[in-house]
Amino acid sequence: MISQGGCPKTMLSIKDALEALEGKWKLLILFSLAGGPKxxxxxxxxxxxxxxxxxxxxxxxxxxxxxxxREVFDSFPPKVQYSITPHGMSLEKVLDELHFWGLLHREKIMGK
Incomplete structure (x- = not known):
């Protein structure tokens, strides 16, 4: 896939993905919610x-x-719960690959 470097359609899809997941927190939040509603x-x-x-x-x-x-329950006080959607779960392979790459990266850089 990386061999398609420079392909405008590929660049656009990567840009869209990065915009949806930008920052250091979103993937960690999704990983947390993958374990169930919270x-x-x-x-x-x-x-x-x-x-x-x-x-x-x-x-x-x-x-x-x-x-x-985001789900709001009719209670007092109001209870708000967050869960990952099926669309969010479609990132499972991305999270797995980031996890494995992160392990290799840590070992390469820190020797641990």
Whole structure:
């Protein structure tokens, strides 16, 4: 696939993917939600190091891109839960490959 370098259609599709997943948090949020639906604070704890403001912004963006579903339950206080959509689950292979590449990269750079 990389051998198609310079192909305008390929460049456009990569650009679209990068825009939907830009930043260091979105894939980590999706990975957290792949384990099942979670509330805001649960995601925050699992991802670690993300501010509430940033998490809120990233969840809204993921929802806009139909990668995450936000569900509000009619209770008091209101309960809000996030889950990964089937479209978001289609990134499973990407997450797996990033995981394996990250292991190799860490070993190459840090020798660990």
């Amino acid at each position: 509330r805001f604070k649960e995601i925050n704890r699992e991802v670690g190091g993300i501010t509430d403001k940033t998490l809120s912004k990233e969840l809204k963006n993921l929802e806009t891109n139909q990668l995450v579903k």
